[in-house]
Amino acid sequence: MVALKEVERKKDKSVFDLVSEHNHEKVVFCHDKDTGLKAIIGIHNTVLGPALGGTRMWSYASEAEALDDVLRLSRGMTYKAAISGLNLGGGKAVIIGDAKKDKNEALLRRFGRFVKNLNGCFITAEDVGMTTKDMEFIRMETEHVCGLPESRGGSGDPSPVSAYGTYMGMKAAAKKAFGSDSLEGKRIAVQGVGHVGAYLVELLTKENVELFVTDIYEDRLREVAKKFSAKVVSMEDIYELDVDILSPCGLGGTINNNTINRLKCKVIAGCANNQLRDEQVHGPALADKGIVYAPDFLINAGGLINVYAELVGYNRDSAYAQTERIYGYTLDVFALAEKEGIHNQQAAMRLAEKRIESIGRVRSTF
DSSP states (O other), X not given: OOOHHHHHHHHTSOHHHHHHHTTOSEEEEEEETTTTEEEEEEEEEOSSSSEEEEEEEEOOSOHHHHHHXXXXXXXXXXXXXXXXXXXXXXXXXXXXXXXXXXXXXXXXXXXXXXXXXXXXXXXXXXXXXXXXXXXXXXXXXXXXXXXXXXXXXXXXXXHHHHHHHHHHHHHHHXXXXXXXXXXXXOEEXXXXXXXXXXXXXXXXXXXXXXXXXXXXXXXXXXXXXXXXXOEEOOXXXXXXXXXXXXXXXXXXXXXXXXXXXXXXXXXXXXXXXXOBSSHHHHHHHHHHTTOEEOOHHHHTTHHHHHXXXXXXXOXXXXXXXXXXXXXXXXXXXXXXHHHHTOOXXXXXXXXXXXXXXXXXXXXXXX
């Protein structure tokens, strides 16, 4: 998930140095001996509204890796909400542990108590390793949770909407790279076929593309490949495939010094968070290589849009309609990048920061 050298470098910094690196407002370390809970909640920015972000459960190699992940993810949520026009700030939570072995009702409810104690400045939802059922357990202890099952009045699994937004962003990137947003006949490699990746594969299949898929979980990979007639490739070989589009849909940091020189694609558009290991290095590197990069925090915003709709009165058609706007937002990013002579990630960040700054000035007058 995180490059080992990067984690080692950050070990030399204090926790406060890491928190201030990207101007985080608050980081909460959650520990409970009885349940074995070890979790970190990162709140990056609440200018636009309460910080909303999913809770991820993962077997991190170290606590330093977990901290790095939650800081990067929560910052990304700030940009995601801002560029999507949502009245939300950015936050994220990680629970350290194996979701298949360590997750249980008591642990989740204890985590819910920590969320409750933040008094609404952080609202959580599901992420990697979590389900709508898990949100029900957290909801037993706090009202500050969304992504509940439809049977409980929630919006259900946000994965289909996340996939739809990614699909819209991919089509916009195809228009930029190939002159048409039709994906028919394109060779597309999807890296990660979990909840969102599998739904994306389904959408792509309807456009009659040639699909290549990979995943760290062999059983899931085989199931998706068989269902959608996709070709299975290894986790490493996917970078060197002669494809039109690479779609990173697993964990972050896959676009890095070790992979960029191996890429043969013309477009990168996926639903994974923090795909660029270092946005200041790898954003320009992709531009220099002539690869159209669709900023991840923009095109994977469908899930956030969907759960946000729960807070304002859920309507599925409205959530999909707002998610469809990602197509136009992505073209706006490409236009700004070309106009300013900057890379696409930087252009997307500028648009997000502009909204945060302007609304911040409005609110500072009261």
